Amino acid sequence: MSLRLRRLRRLVQHVCFVVLMYGGRFGLRLGPALPCFSCPFVAGCGGHCYLMGLQGYIGFGLNAAALGSAWLLTSLGWLAVFIILTAVLGKAWCGWVCPFGLIQDWLTALRRRLGLRERRISPAAKKKLGLIKYGLVVYLAAVPPLITLGLLHEDFYLPFCNICPGKALLPLFAGETRYLAVNLNNQVTIAFSVALLTITGLTLTGMFFKERFFCLFCPMLALIHLLKPLTALRLIKKPGACVGCGNCRRACPMDIEEVRERLAPDVQTDECLDCGGCVEACPSNSALALKFMGRKLFASSRAYAAGFVSSLIYSVRCAPPFQGLTAFLFHRSFVPFVRGADSQRLSSEYADHETPGNHERILKK
Amino acid sequence: MSEYLKNLMARAGARVKAEEARELEHLRGRPDRLAAYDYFLDLAATGLTPAAAAARTGRPAVNLLCLQAPLELFQAAGLSPFKVFGGSQAGASLAAQGLPALMCPMLKSVLGLSRLRQEEKTSGAAGEVGTSGSSGAIPWVLPTTCDWVVKYPEMARLAGLSGLDSPGLSGPLHWLELPHVKDREGSQARWLEEVLRLKDFLQNLTGRPITRRALAGAVAVYGRAWRALTGLILLRRAGRIAAPWFFLTTNVFFGDTVEKWTEAVEKLIPAVAKNPAAGRRVFLAGSPIFFPNFKLPRLMEEAGLTVAADDLCSSERLFPGGVDCGDPSEFGLLEALAQRYHQGCLCPTFADNDRRVNNILGQAAPAGPDVPDAPAGVGVGAFEGVVYQVLKGCHPFDLESFSVEAALKAAGLKFIRLETDYTAEDSQNLSTRLEAFRQTLGVGGI
Numbered sequence: 001m002s003l004r005l006r007r008l009r010r011l012v013q014h015v016c017f018v019v020l021m022y023g024g025r026f027g028l029r030l031g032p033a034l035p036c037f038s039c040p041f042v043a044g045c046g047g048h049c050y051l052m053g054l055q056g057y058i059g060f061g062l063n064a065a066a067l068g069s070a071w072l073l074t075s076l077g078w079l080a081v082f083i084i085l086t087a088v089l090g091k092a093w094c095g096w097v098c099p100f101g102l103i104q105d106w107l108t109a110l111r112r113r114l115g116l117r118e119r120r121i122s123p124a125a126k127k128k129l130g131l132i133k134y135g136l137v138v139y140l141a142a143v144p145p146l147i148t149l150g151l152l153h154e155d156f157y158l159p160f161c162n163i164c165p166g167k168a169l170l171p172l173f174a175g176e177t178r179y180l181a182v183n184l185n186n187q188v189t190i191a192f193s194v195a196l197l198t199i200t201g202l203t204l205t206g207m208f209f210k211e212r213f214f215c216l217f218c219p220m221l222a223l224i225h226l227l228k229p230l231t232a233l234r235l236i237k238k239p240g241a242c243v244g245c246g247n248c249r250r251a252c253p254m255d256i257e258e259v260r261e262r263l264a265p266d267v268q269t270d271e272c273l274d275c276g277g278c279v280e281a282c283p284s285n286s287a288l289a290l291k292f293m294g295r296k297l298f299a300s301s302r303a304y305a306a307g308f309v310s311s312l313i314y315s316v317r318c319a320p321p322f323q324g325l326t327a328f329l330f331h332r333s334f335v336p337f338v339r340g341a342d343s344q345r346l347s348s349e350y351a352d353h354e355t356p357g358n359h360e361r362i363l364k365k
Numbered sequence: 366m367s368e369y370l371k372n373l374m375a376r377a378g379a380r381v382k383a384e385e386a387r388e389l390e391h392l393r394g395r396p397d398r399l400a401a402y403d404y405f406l407d408l409a410a411t412g413l414t415p416a417a418a419a420a421r422t423g424r425p426a427v428n429l430l431c432l433q434a435p436l437e438l439f440q441a442a443g444l445s446p447f448k449v450f451g452g453s454q455a456g457a458s459l460a461a462q463g464l465p466a467l468m469c470p471m472l473k474s475v476l477g478l479s480r481l482r483q484e485e486k487t488s489g490a491a492g493e494v495g496t497s498g499s500s501g502a503i504p505w506v507l508p509t510t511c512d513w514v515v516k517y518p519e520m521a522r523l524a525g526l527s528g529l530d531s532p533g534l535s536g537p538l539h540w541l542e543l544p545h546v547k548d549r550e551g552s553q554a555r556w557l558e559e560v561l562r563l564k565d566f567l568q569n570l571t572g573r574p575i576t577r578r579a580l581a582g583a584v585a586v587y588g589r590a591w592r593a594l595t596g597l598i599l600l601r602r603a604g605r606i607a608a609p610w611f612f613l614t615t616n617v618f619f620g621d622t623v624e625k626w627t628e629a630v631e632k633l634i635p636a637v638a639k640n641p642a643a644g645r646r647v648f649l650a651g652s653p654i655f656f657p658n659f660k661l662p663r664l665m666e667e668a669g670l671t672v673a674a675d676d677l678c679s680s681e682r683l684f685p686g687g688v689d690c691g692d693p694s695e696f697g698l699l700e701a702l703a704q705r706y707h708q709g710c711l712c713p714t715f716a717d718n719d720r721r722v723n724n725i726l727g728q729a730a731p732a733g734p735d736v737p738d739a740p741a742g743v744g745v746g747a748f749e750g751v752v753y754q755v756l757k758g759c760h761p762f763d764l765e766s767f768s769v770e771a772a773l774k775a776a777g778l779k780f781i782r783l784e785t786d787y788t789a790e791d792s793q794n795l796s797t798r799l800e801a802f803r804q805t806l807g808v809g810g811i
Contacts, residue, residue, distance in 0.1 A: 117692065117696045244547070247709075250689045250701050286727075306591055310687075
């Protein structure tokens with residue numbers, strides 16, 4: 001099979017990135033109710049992340065003047081659009097569409113190329129950290145009414161956007177750097193700016209060392225998960241076919257344990273991105289499947305896994321100047337918790353004990 | 366050594382040679398012999414010993430008594446892992462006194478063959494005999510899987526097998542302590558530590574570090590080997606390859622470099638794909654089968670049963686291929702290998718081995734359209750029953766046969782449990798039971 005799911009997903013992600021980040025420049029308006037980080041702060045974007053709309057609607061919804069107006073109907077209409085879009089694609093918005101997700105994948109690809117070890121978060125810690133995303137949903141829903149009721153300063157407007165690393169990073173792709181500046185207007189704006197820069201710095205570091213780090217905290221992921229009963233796209237397991245090899249967890253960007261552990265058909269956890277990586281890597285026939293309204297889109301099989309896994313190339317090469325720099329920056333003696341960066345240097349010293357040309361040939365394939 | 370012992374050894378040596386020659390003769394004379402099998406036949410004919418493998422691969426050999434050690438590490442270290450095995454009844458008869466009455470025939474055979482090898486060495490006889498044993502200062506890696514493997518060094522010492530660094534063995538010994546509970550975080554951490562220690566041991570042997578590059582290359586080499594094996598297995602599911610041929614193909618795996626074996630299997634696949642589907646398809650579970658003891662597969666064939674799948678560690682579970690390493694750093698590769706060899710293993714020596722049955726049941730259903738890469742014209746279907754082989758003395762498979770039987774019968778599969786050993790005396794008995802089993806297939810059931 002020439003078109004592997006992973007390659008298809010990368011293609012879709014990049015197309016979506018271009019459409020959502022630059023579509024507006026070509027007249028595309030997909031509306032303000034997209035279930036992914038298509039950031040409204042990007043000038044000329046193709047559509048808007050619903051989180052921004054949500055923060056606005058909830059605030060104004062409590063305004064007596066807005067009740068009964070056409071505006072209320074519009075906002076309910078966009079809510080309906082959001083629910084429909086979520087119901088159709090579910091978490092595929094995260095795994096296949098989200099531009100911020102793709103940026104995280106780029107950083108992961110870079111780390112892999114450099115041969116740096118991925119930082120793991122223990123399942124117990126992940127469970128606790130995972131609650132943050134629901135906390136953020138409560139936060140972004142609770143603050144706007146408080147502004148409307150006059151209990152909070154109006155610069156608390158868009159409380160989530162003001163601390164969202166997407167707002168700092170995504171506009172950079174449209175040449176916009178002003179969201180990285182500190183807004184000195186008043187104490188509230190200064191506090192938000194500093195928080196945004198801090199969170200962005202932490203997130204960038206996290207995203208480099210841990211695949212899809214931000215998704216652990218993303219309130220959009222939480223919202224989509226809350227609508228799970230309505231979603232058509234599902235990850236389904238046939239428990240009686242699972243031998244427990246763990247390929248699903250190793251292929252999973254979120255390192256989800258439950259897909260292997262759970263012996264029940266529903267293995268879709270709140271962190272699942274519907275990326276299909278586990279289905280691809282699973283060597284048991286039909287043990288895992290992505291289903292749309294109960295219809296099988298893609299199921300695991302040993303034949304597919306054999307072709308897929310043997311096509312994975314754990315590339316260890318990068319351009320020479322960069323190689324030297326990273327070997328210096330990430331050398332064991334400087335960064336004790338980073339392993340493997342200096343294996344580049346060693347490999348050339350005793351490449352002779354490998355079967356001549358063999359690994360070379362396989363890596364090139 | 367007394368004249369009597371010398372004669373005994375000489376006669377046993379001749380019998381071992383005759384056993385192997387007879388099996389090879391049988392394979393060569395089969396009507397379904399293909400030219401693509403010659404590579405595997407030649408490997409079996411020219412000796413399946415660590416020394417012979419080292420000579421072929423050009424890499425120093427390391428003895429393994431069990432496949433629990435990640436083979437990719439040996440490959441990355443530039444070593445040639447060799448799973449020591451014995452399928453010879455004449456070899457088993459040579460095993461010394463002081464062994465349990467009911468003993469694993471495979472290790473009994475290994476002990477006998479090793480003794481034979483040692484006597485030949487001291488008496489200066491030319492040529493090597495037997496499928497196993499050790500020669501020279503070849504290091505040993507012993508994973509603590511079943512009790513027989515664990516007690517092997519002790520038995521070897523009692524059998525008077527001389528060693529260099531450790532008594533009873535012919536080279537430095539490295540234990541790989543296996544946590545017998547798979548689904549526990551602590552077990553996995555301890556096993557990973559064992560794998561890291563194995564890496565250190567292998568590095569000390571060669572005096573060179575195992576790099577990330579070499580490790581990634583080794584994972585790729587075994588990935589390709591697994592793809593080739595999968596191709597052959599798909600044809601097997603369709604009943605297109607006879608059991609003795611498949612077992613020969615997997616038995617000689619350690620005789621040559623993985624790359625050459627893979628190429629030979631890749632060449633074999635298109636040739637086998639032309640075979641017609643034959644016999645009633647069954648699943649063969651239980652104790653491993655080793656050359657030259659192909660008694661059971663041959664009897665099954667004669668009874669009209671085709672082995673479409675198995676869960677033998679000498680065959681389809683030869684190496685747990687298809688390792689997806691989400692984190693391809695040096696540590697990530699080692700961790701992925703450790704997990705794949707531990708969590709994914711279906712050996713009955715594990716305490717929590719419930720999912721072994723899933724490997725059988727999951728394949729009992731017709732795979733049909735879920736197998737997108739199946740070669741054209743290959744119908745991949747279900748098997749009709751399960752033959753469970755217990756080698757007398759192979760306690761782990763013996764113990765687990767009962768729970769497997771209950772689970773399979775509950776799922777509506779036909780099941781037969783056969784207890785046998787390396788001797789030929791029970792052939793008629795087995796034949797009769799297999800015939801009767803075949804007649805029950807297709808009646809009721811799934």
